[in-house]
Every structure is written in structure tokens, then in C-alpha cells.
Amino acid sequence: MRPPFRLSIEKLKKTYAERMVLDIDELVLDSGHAYALVGPNGSGKSTLLKILAGAIDASEGGVVVHGESNPEELRVGFMPQKSYSFGFSVFRNVALALEGSGLTRSEIGERVTSALDIVGISDLADARGSSLSGGEAQRMALARILVRDLDVALLDEPTASMDITATMLVEDVLTEYREKTGCLLLVATHAPSQARRIANSIVMLSEGKVVECGDAQDVLLQPTSAQGREFLSYWSV
Numbered sequence: 001m002r003p004p005f006r007l008s009i010e011k012l013k014k015t016y017a018e019r020m021v022l023d024i025d026e027l028v029l030d031s032g033h034a035y036a037l038v039g040p041n042g043s044g045k046s047t048l049l050k051i052l053a054g055a056i057d058a059s060e061g062g063v064v065v066h067g068e069s070n071p072e073e074l075r076v077g078f079m080p081q082k083s084y085s086f087g088f089s090v091f092r093n094v095a096l097a098l099e100g101s102g103l104t105r106s107e108i109g110e111r112v113t114s115a116l117d118i119v120g121i122s123d124l125a126d127a128r129g130s131s132l133s134g135g136e137a138q139r140m141a142l143a144r145i146l147v148r149d150l151d152v153a154l155l156d157e158p159t160a161s162m163d164i165t166a167t168m169l170v171e172d173v174l175t176e177y178r179e180k181t182g183c184l185l186l187v188a189t190h191a192p193s194q195a196r197r198i199a200n201s202i203v204m205l206s207e208g209k210v211v212e213c214g215d216a217q218d219v220l221l222q223p224t225s226a227q228g229r230e231f232l233s234y235w236s237v
């Protein structure tokens with residue numbers, strides 16, 4: 001497990017064709033914690049995750065890593081909102097996440113087998129990745145995260161296509177994974193109930209700005225912003 005570190009997001013802006021979609025003055029995220037990233041459609045959740053994952057660049061500002069002398073050594077994993085899969089086997093689809101890891105073939109085999117078992121798709125190991133249903137593809141995408149020992153795990157609505165049984169399983173799996181690896185877990189979700197079950201803290205975005213940030217119970221019980229109250233008005237703790 002890596003010593004504790006902190007990601008400090010500072011004056012981060014993202015614009016598309018002069019339209020500002022993300023405008024975060026300051027946001028601090030600590031390793032070992034689980035954060036739920038909530039907010040309405042188009043509020044900037046995926047954009048923030050993609051910037052943290054290095055998939056897209058910020059227009060201004062950025063992320064400073066504290067407590068880690070070699071920030072480029074941080075192992076960052078990203079599960080995108082839309083699962084992708086290749087036409088070869090599910091097993092190989094997941095094993096790809098360990099390419100360049102230095103693990104032996106048998107170690108990779110053990111990790112993939114175990115991850116497929118955890119997400120409940122062992123029976124699909126030989127199926128073609130591209131033939132999976134939406135929920136199965138999301139389970140496979142999660143297995144790609146679980147096979148790695150990550151310092152930062154970024155998941156974009158990981159259970160959006162999953163049934164309730166799979167959703168509950170994944171929530172437990174993510175908590176176990178964070179406790180085992182000590183990683184920083186940041187999960188975009190639309191469900192306050194999921195935020196409560198998996199997160200210590202909640203970050204809420206509205207029109208690209210952070211409108212709530214704090215202890216999960218505090219935010220869920222006493223949101224301070226109009227957007228926070230609106231989000232929670234459809235749900236009772």
C-alpha cells in the first residue's frame with residue numbers, strides 16, 4: 001500500500017467551443033477515501049473523471065499531487081461511462097488491463113479468474129466481449145479495475161446498467177477493494193442511496209461547479225445548496 005497522498009484540484013476549467021462545462025476553484029481528494037460524485041445530467045461529472053484519468057486535458061488549471069514524490073508513478077484506473085469491449089474473449093478483454101504490468105502469465109491468469117469470479121461472470125470467460133449484454137459489459141469493465149492494484153480508481157456510473165443484485169454486489173466489492181488497496185475511490189453516481197452506501201464523502205456538481213462537498217451523511221442529511229436539496233428531495237434517508 002502506498003503512503004497517503006492528496007490530489008488537489010486547483011482552478012480547473014474545461015471549455016468546449018467557448019462553453020464552460022467545468023469550473024472548479026478548489027477540490028481536495030485524499031487517498032483511502034471513497035467519494036461519490038453526484039449531480040444532474042451534463043453537470044460535468046464525466047468531464048472531471050476524464051481529466052483526472054488523463055483522457056482529456058483541462059483548458060486551465062490542473063491537479064497537484066501532495067505527499068507523493070513521483071506523481072507519475074500513481075496508478076490510475078478509469079472505468080468510463082460507456083463500457084467498451086473487443087471481439088475476443090472476455091478473459092482476454094480483462095487480461096489486457098494487465099499488459100505491461102510485469103506479472104507472469106500465470107499471475108495474470110489468476111487475477112483475471114478471480115476478478116471474473118468476484119463480478120459473477122466466470123461462466124462468460126470464453127464468450128466474445130462484444131457479445132455481452134449492457135450489464136455484463138459493465139461487470140467486465142469493473143473486472144478490468146479489480147485486476148489492478150490502483151492508487152486512484154475512477155468509476156463513471158459503474159452500476160448504471162446493472163440489476164439490483166449486481167449493484168449491491170459491486171458496492172460491496174468496491175468497498176473491499178478500497179480497504180485492501182488504500183486507493184482513492186471516486187465514483188460518479190445518480191443514486192443518493194449508492195452514495196450513502198459506498199462513500200465517506202460526497203462531491204456535488206451543478207453546471208460545472210462544486211455546490212456541495214463534505215461528509216456523506218452531512219451532505220445527505222443537510223445539503224447546504226438549492227441544488228443539493230433538489231437532488232435529495234426525491235429520496236429520503
Ligand SMILES: Nc1ncnc2c1ncn2[C@@H]1O[C@H](COP(=O)(O)OP(=O)(O)OP(=O)(O)O)[C@@H](O)[C@H]1O
Pocket residue numbers: 016021039040041042043044045046047048081
Ligand atoms: N466532447 C465534447 N464536446 C462538446 N461538449 C461536450 C463534450 N463532452 C462533454 N460536453 C458537454 O459538457 C457538459 C458536461 O458533460 P459531462 O459528460 O461531463 O456530464 P455528466 O455530469 O457526466 O452528465 P451525465 O449525468 O449525463 O453523464 C455537457 O453539457 C456536455 O454536453
Ligand SMILES: [Mg+2]
Pocket residue numbers: 045046047081156
Ligand atoms: Mg457522465
